[in-house]
């Protein structure tokens with residue numbers, strides 16, 4: 001009734017203030033894999049969960065989670081599409097978000113990121129999701145996070161983005177995660193000098209979630225951990241981040257990763 005009445009006077013549902021339980025977390029790529037597990041575990045903790053994904057109508061597990069948890073809301077958001085990002089940012093304009101988790105990521109076709117077969121369309125796609133996506137998210141949500149109590153911007157990076165630890169293969173994916181690390185660390189330093197309310201106190205984190213059995217990486221010749229184990233460990237690491245450790249690169253075990 002209320003929505004209909006407001007529509008009549010020109011206020012669309014998207015423009016109405018939307019709320020979340022406190023504390024709150026926004027997760028990209030929350031429909032499956034590590035992102036879904038992060039959403040599920042924060043939901044179990046009683047947090048307000050803004051679970052975003054590209055195709056909510058196909059996100060059956062996430063829909064079931066939201067059906068059983070009043071503290072979970074699902075929103076359509078593609079990290080490569082600024083319009084969908086802005087629509088969510090606008091809808092939640094007056095809602096503080098304690099933690100933004102940049103989780104959405106793609107590996108890109110392995111065979112098309114090898115010497116002799118480089119396909120730069122794949123490089124563009126990987127950079128668009130893994131590097132530009134989190135940068136877009138920070139730009140759109142910086143003040144939602146700055147207005148919150150915890151003020152954390154966390155990005156799921158990868159050990160393969162470590163320049164020091166690299167060994168070969170996945171040239172595009174590795175480059176995208178190294179660029180993610182650099183861009184978030186740079187933004188962390190830059191925002192320390194900002195005079196806008198709350199921005200100075202923002203805490204950034206870059207977390208390697210481990211090698212996780214989500215179907216993301218195929219034919220990995222080393223043992224993988226399960227998504228629930230990874231997400232629980234990532235949440236524990238997020239809990240430890242503070243002003244002092246801001247903009248460091250940590251493993252899901254809490255160890256410092258070499259850049």
Ligand SMILES: NC(=O)c1ccc[n+]([C@@H]2O[C@H](COP(=O)([O-])OP(=O)(O)OC[C@H]3O[C@@H](n4cnc5c(N)ncnc54)[C@H](OP(=O)(O)O)[C@@H]3O)[C@@H](O)[C@H]2O)c1
Nearest residue numbers: 029032033034054078079080103104105158211212214216
């Ligand atoms: N699994 C591992 O071993 C591993 C290791 C190191 C780092 N990571 C990182 O961990 C993160 C999650 O990986 P995962 O293993 O959970 O992978 P996954 O199961 O393949 O899930 C990837 C998620 O990203 C979403 N996504 C892809 N493109 C998107 C876009 N343009 N906009 C919004 N969402 C998008 C996917 O949504 P759709 O369902 O719509 O495609 C999906 O929800 C990634 O950043 C990955 O790089 C994973």
